Amino acid sequence: MxxxxxxxxxxxxxxxxxxxxxxxxxxxxxxxxxxxxxxxxxxxxxxxxxxxxxxxxxxxxxKNDDPYLEVRNYYNDMFLNMTDMLKQRINQSNLSFEAAIKYAIIGNIIDFNPIHGVKLDDIMNYFDNVENLILTIDHTKNLIRDITKSKTLLYIGDNCGEICLDKILIEKIIENNHDIDIYFGVRGAPVVNDSIESDAYRVGIRSTCSAH
Incomplete structure (x- = not known):
């Protein structure tokens, strides 16, 4: 774009x-x-x-190659600690695959630019009301259909913290398609709070797929 x-x-x-x-x-x-x-x-x-x-x-x-290092680690650890609770909520849903997708979408609003005005309370509120979240553009069913038939998937990561929700969705994808090979794309160097390879290691996403 x-x-x-x-x-x-x-x-x-x-x-x-x-x-x-x-x-x-x-x-x-x-x-x-x-x-x-x-x-x-x-x-x-x-x-x-x-x-x-x-x-x-x-x-x-x-003279600092990664000014957001402490911030990224903080949010990665915060959302990593929420993983079990979020997985429980997802698995209790009648449409668990769709729920995992919605949580990953919510994670996309994690952004540290002050002009966006996103607060942690906003994110938690979305988490608490995920069942009532209606997607304006909803291709969920088509996405799930394509994923379950695919042999290879490139999943492009976005921000720190959010990467933990990506991991949950990736696990759900593998649960529904055991034969799929998943490649997780990250930035090659630190840029703001974008996910990089060290984030993928920190949250354990390398245990589910290859990170590049």
Whole structure:
């Protein structure tokens, strides 16, 4: 997806947030370099490409390859500790596969950009009301049908914390298709709170599929 104008405020907010988290020196120089880069971006590039380049520039300034490491570990451990409770809820559902998908969808709102205003209480509220969650676009039945017939699946991870819910869904997929080979895609290097290979190891997703 090409970069959209509405993505720029989120990107700038992330830069400001990370600069504040790390107590970076010479913040003004950092911001000037970021704005200089953004003023020359190619709007045919994708959002991940722009974010990746911006974050590399940011990391060069703050001398920290993974400024979100502690945050990622915290949320991975938090949601990992909820795994047994969430699995119990899913397995008690009459439509457990659909329930696992809904929990993974809820996990997708885990985002640390302040402009999105997502709070942990919001996520927990969604968890508590998952049975009443109605998907605006619902291809669940088609997805389950295709998964149960497939031999190979590429599951692309998104954020830390959320990766624990991905693991639960992957286990449910394997439960319904024992012959499927699943490859879990992660970022090759730390970018904001996106899942990377160390997150996959930390939450044990490597025990269910291959992470790349």
């Amino acid at each position: 090409k970069i959209n104008y509405s993505c720029l405020p989120c990107l700038i907010n992330q830069v400001v947030k990370v600069a504040g988290m790390t107590n970076a020196d010479h913040k003004e120089v950092l911001f000037q370099d970021v704005f200089r880069y953004l003023s020359k971006i190619d709007y045919t590039e994708t959002n991940p490409e722009i974010i990746g380049s911006t974050f590399r520039l940011l990391k060069n300034h703050i």
